[in-house]
Amino acid sequence: MNLDTIINSIYPLPEKSKILLKENIEEATYPKAHVLFKANTIASKMYFIKKGIVRAYANPGEEDITFWFGKEGDTIISMKNYVQNQKAYETIELLEPCELYVLDTAHLQQLFHEDIHIANWGRKFAEQELIKVEERLIFTQCRTAMERYKELMTTSPELLQRVQLGHIASYLGMTQVSLSRIRSELK
DSSP states (O other): OOOOHHHHHHHOOHHHHHHHHTTTTEEEEOOOOOOOEOOTSSSOOOEEEEOOOEEEEEESSSSOOOEEETTTTOOEOHHHHHHHHOOOSSSSEESSOOOEEEEEEOOOOHHHHHOOOHEEEEEEEHHHHHHHHHHHHHHSSSSHHHHHHHHHHHOOOOHHHHHHHHHHHHHTTSSSHHHHHHHHHOO
16 A cells, blocks of 8 residues: 555645655565564554554463454554553564554654644544544444454455464454354354
8 A cells, every 4th residue: 555545544634744744754574473563662663554464462461362453554553652652552563574664753743843734644643543442442342252253254354364363363352262163153
């Protein structure tokens, strides 16, 4: 996905502001299984996915709990870093080789002070992320396991082709055995 499309999906910027923002963005390529940032660290960068898929997970006990997948066009960031400059809750791992656009968050913060349009772009980004978290909370708390799987099939069928079933099961809040049972019931 190209950078202009990603930027505009967050909030359309005037051309001068878009050029200023893009001057601070670089491209990078990373291999599968690369960890962009780890829990309990402060990440100094945010990423936009040009190509590839990633997951965010926490490890509160013995097993990882996947709570987010990112794919082409999505932004990779720890909101706790972004909003409060505090250590992240999550670890971000690449599930495929990825081509990413990289933006240093210190540069972004400076741009917020220099350009009101970029500041509004940053605000719109935070608002969109809040809505995604709200939707995810409702998704996990208010639906049965079968409903969660069916919704994933409808909204993000590509995940089922590109992501290991263990990560899908974790994301859906179930065991891999339960996911296999649900999949066989639907066949």
